[in-house]
Amino acid sequence: MTQDTEKLQLAALRDRIDDIDLKIGHLISERARCAQEVAEVKKANSDGSEIVYYRPEREAQVLRKAMERNQGPLGDEEMARLFREIMSACLALEHPIKVAFLGPEGTFTEQAALKHFGHSAVTRPMSAIDEVFREVESGAVQYGVVPVENSTEGVVNHTLDSFMDSNLKICGEVVLRIHQHLLVSEVTKTDSITRIYSHSQSLAQCRKWLDAHYPNAERVAVNSNAEAAKRLRGEWNAAAIAGEMAAEKYGLTKFAENIEDQPDNSTRFLIIGTEAVAPSGVDKSSVVIAMRNEPGALHDLLAPFQTHKIDLTRVETRPARSGNWNYVFFIDFNGHKDDERVQAALNEVSQKAADIKMLGSYPQGVL
Numbered sequence: 082m083t084q085d086t087e088k089l090q091l092a093a094l095r096d097r098i099d100d101i102d103l104k105i106g107h108l109i110s111e112r113a114r115c116a117q118e119v120a121e122v123k124k125a126n127s128d129g130s131e132i133v134y135y136r137p138e139r140e141a142q143v144l145r146k147a148m149e150r151n152q153g154p155l156g157d158e159e160m161a162r163l164f165r166e167i168m169s170a171c172l173a174l175e176h177p178i179k180v181a182f183l184g185p186e187g188t189f190t191e192q193a194a195l196k197h198f199g200h201s202a203v204t205r206p207m208s209a210i211d212e213v214f215r216e217v218e219s220g221a222v223q224y225g226v227v228p229v230e231n232s233t234e235g236v237v238n239h240t241l242d243s244f245m246d247s248n249l250k251i252c253g254e255v256v257l258r259i260h261q262h263l264l265v266s267e268v269t270k271t272d273s274i275t276r277i278y279s280h281s282q283s284l285a286q287c288r289k290w291l292d293a294h295y296p297n298a299e300r301v302a303v304n305s306n307a308e309a310a311k312r313l314r315g316e317w318n319a320a321a322i323a324g325e326m327a328a329e330k331y332g333l334t335k336f337a338e339n340i341e342d343q344p345d346n347s348t349r350f351l352i353i354g355t356e357a358v359a360p361s362g363v364d365k366s367s368v369v370i371a372m373r374n375e376p377g378a379l380h381d382l383l384a385p386f387q388t389h390k391i392d393l394t395r396v397e398t399r400p401a402r403s404g405n406w407n408y409v410f411f412i413d414f415n416g417h418k419d420d421e422r423v424q425a426a427l428n429e430v431s432q433k434a435a436d437i438k439m440l441g442s443y444p445q446g447v448l
């Protein structure tokens with residue numbers, strides 16, 4: 082009797098779900114047709130220059146709205162992730178977007194690219210950060226994704242250096258929680274692991290765990306975590322440290338999970354492209370500023386931001402490669418380059434700076 086009631090109740094609920102899915106399906110198709118029309122309008126009004134289909138500022142607004150109006154029971158991020166995928170599919174209908182990322186397949190950077198653009202983007206692995214820059218510069222892809230800073234290990238210097246030689250712009254940022262796992266293959270003898278492969282950043286992020294659990298294993302730094310995962314093939318005495326995607330892509334087992342020393346370990350990635358991005362309402366900007374080696378240079382650099390009440394979110398120093406100045410600062414702050422306050426501050430800085438280069442204004446990461 083109770084089994085019958087359960088069956089009836091479930092059947093009724095499943096009928097309701099089928100009805101709802103039907104409506105969702107129709108609505109998604111209607112949305113996709115609208116996106117196609119957007120593409121038609123863009124084409125009809127084109128002045129002959131290349132049409133820009135992907136609009137980072139609009140996408141950020143759509144995702145923020147999805148989160149703001151969400152009443153549960155799904156979490157805000159979960160809701161936004163669903164909309165992320167719907168938009169990704171709609172954009173692919175307008176124009177398939179091609180994205181280069183720091184590879185090989187299975188890296189955290191690939192995960193960041195998919196988190197930012199959704200799974201309808203066509204992603205291409207590159208073997209080095211400067212290759213990602215070159216691929217975008219050559220026009221082979223429209224966008225690139227590169228890591229820029231990790232909460233445990235700090236800045237990715239290759240990325241900052243690549244910006245010094247490039248005219249590409251930053252069009253977005255994405256932050257990824259990084260979980261590291263100790264991976265083994267089916268041939269690994271787990272009680273005789275004497276070598277552990279990983280990227281140097283990941284080895285550093287798991288230093289204490291390794292000291293505690295594998296104090297005598299040789300730590301071998303390789304080009305990427307995915308490369309580390311690949312190296313395991315046929316080595317019975319080796320393990321790799323890498324993320325979930327690498328484990329899945331290379332068919333490895335998690336022998337120990339979440340072994341990063343800091344529980345809030347996260348990495349920030351930048352989206353690079355050729356187009357400047359319009360304000361989305363909640364934006365960040367990045368600039369490189371070269372100062373002469375004079376007393377008070379750092380004060381001269383920072384004071385205008387304080388005067389105009391602009392929050393700095395990061396200040397990074399790199400050795401300058403030219404003889405004209407000594408310091409180069411990479412500065413991130415809240416605000417868009419079109420904001421009056423930002424323009425006023427940058428104007429004041431430029432009077433004291435040897436050189437100033439705007440790397441881009443872009444929507445603050447939503448997901």
Ligand SMILES: C=C(O[C@@H]1C=C(C(=O)O)C=C[C@H]1O)C(=O)O
Pocket residue numbers: 115116119134135136137139140143167168169171172175
């Ligand atoms: C539809 C547009 O084009 C693209 C697709 C979007 C969407 O599906 O909502 C949003 C921004 C663009 O990346 C648009 O510009 O509005």
